[in-house]
Amino acid sequence: RKEVEQDPGPFNVPEGATVAFNCTYSNSASQSFFWYRQDCRKEPKLLMSVYSSGNEDGRFTAQLNRASQYISLLIRDSKLSDSATYLCVVNQGSSNTGKLIFGQGTTLQVKP
Amino acid sequence: DTGVSQDPRHKITKRGQNVTFRCDPISEHNRLYWYRQTLGQGPEFLTYFQNEAQLEKSRLLSDRFSAERPKGSFSTLEIQRTEQGDSAMYLCASSTTVSLYFGPGTRLLVL
Numbered sequence: 001r002k003e004v005e006q007d008p009g010p011f012n013v014p015e016g017a018t019v020a021f022n023c024t025y026s027n028s029a030s031q032s033f034f035w036y037r038q039d040c041r042k043e044p045k046l047l048m049s050v051y052s053s054g055n056e057d058g059r060f061t062a063q064l065n066r067a068s069q070y071i072s073l074l075i076r077d078s079k080l081s082d083s084a085t086y087l088c089v090v091n092q093g094s095s096n097t098g099k100l101i102f103g104q105g106t107t108l109q110v111k112p
Numbered sequence: 113d114t115g116v117s118q119d120p121r122h123k124i125t126k127r128g129q130n131v132t133f134r135c136d137p138i139s140e141h142n143r144l145y146w147y148r149q150t151l152g153q154g155p156e157f158l159t160y161f162q163n164e165a166q167l168e169k170s171r172l173l174s175d176r177f178s179a180e181r182p183k184g185s186f187s188t189l190e191i192q193r194t195e196q197g198d199s200a201m202y203l204c205a206s207s208t209t210v211s212l213y214f215g216p217g218t219r220l221l222v223l
Binding site: 008032034042043044045046049087091100101102103104105 | 145152153155168210212213214
């Protein structure tokens with residue numbers, strides 16, 4: 001089983017749609033969770049951290065369910081510029097230092 | 113530009129040759145990471161440094177791969193006797209906390 005699993009998609013949605021991505025992780029001791037965004041042929045960039053209580057940044061909402069070891073990202077009112085690959089990222093182990101493990105990524109295409 | 117920089121951005125080499133990549137992290141960042149990414153996959157962890165100490169290496173990092181960070185600033189990743197399966201994007205990232213800041217990557221093609 002992969003340490004971080006995501007549905008690779010692609011998700012094709014019209015502008016203005018709401019879309020949700022899910023991610024599961026295998027290490028119950030993980031402490032830090034993130035969503036990164038990667039544009040085609042570019043490096044990954046931090047989109048947002050994911051906190052236990054859930055957090056929102058504009059049109060983006062991230063949720064964490066530690067019991068189910070499940071992370072989600074909700075994008076409301078999708079824009080053409082949201083088209084990218086979204087990477088679910090989890091730190092390995094119980095420490096807040098050390099390496100981050102990336103999922104395969106979920107590709108989003110927002111159509112006019 | 114105060115971001116992470118990598119050199120070269122592209123490298124084409126023949127199988128069996130050695131290649132070396134350089135990464136210059138953000139100056140105040142004490143942690144430096146190397147990842148490898150192939151098409152359709154997320155970045156795979158290779159190794160990381162805290163200052164000049166190499167703290168962890170992935171099983172993916174065979175004997176042909178070596179990384180250094182001699183003065184706790186820039187880092188180099190060397191691949192000896194390259195194989196076609198080494199073709200990938202090699203990403204460097206730096207941090208002071210858990211979240212990472214990536215460089216633009218070095219795209220390696222082994223013919």
